[in-house]
Amino acid sequence: MLVVNAAVWGSGYTILKFIQASITTQWMMGIRMFFAALLLGLISLPKLRRIHLRRYIIPCIALAVTYWLGFMFQLKGLEGMPPGRNSFLVDTYCVMVPFLIWAITRRRPGWQHIVAAFVCIVGLGFVSLSGTGGAELFHVSFFDGITIMSAVFYALNLVIIGMLGRSYDAVGLIFLEFAFCTVLFVGGAFLTEGMPQASWATPEIIGGFAYLVIxxxxxxxxxxxIAVQKVPTSQASIILSTECIFGVLASMVFYGERLTSHTMVGFALIFGAILLSELQLPKRHAVSSRTDS
Structure with missing residues (x-):
């Protein structure tokens, strides 16, 4: 499930970039969330009727707000960069998860997480490398910065899911999260982006929406x-981190993104930091005094 999730999320960056060229950000996400909530509600109606959704309201508002903010920052960043680059910067949320868990539960991250954070920062520097030398050598652009901010909110969303997963039904959580996200995006669109346009209803855009929604x-x-309920959050983060690889591959094939040498080094460092942060290295065991005959 997590591998499929990583694949559809990673390839979705290129679809978002395509639709974003024609539709304003909050209308794009509002339409996406509305149809996602509608389809999920129809498919899962018998199960939703058995769930006491009232007790899901507060947790799902927290999930919706972090999801909404994550997408708002991510899509603003996507306006100024290729989809593959956007996917790698967003995927730094995996490195942030242990530090957010520390802030919430006081469970201090280990040395792996600290080293991973340092490696990730160096990787971000290479990804943002301007190539002009001097003070501009490691210049993080505005679009890079707000994309990294989106990773903070995605990390927080994943931590909340991990904390709620064993006490709440997955379908109920997702349905209300999508419903509340629809309200946030559509409300924001009416306030800042005007009315939707009939010219948006082209076959290409409808097909893109179908991929994003389903x-x-x-x-x-x-x-x-569902998967985060069955496996540790850190293990899920490792598998989900491959999203950025799928994102780059889709961007190169369908968007024509070309990678420079320093960008490739940066991507490798970021991915290495993600693995270092999430992998459980074997512990050293005391050598047994027993000798074999």
């Missing part, structure tokens, strides 16, 4: 929420 939203979020 694949990246319903299947992706459902698989993540």
């Amino acid at each position: 694949g990246s939203t319903i299947i992706g979020q459902m698989f993540q929420t």
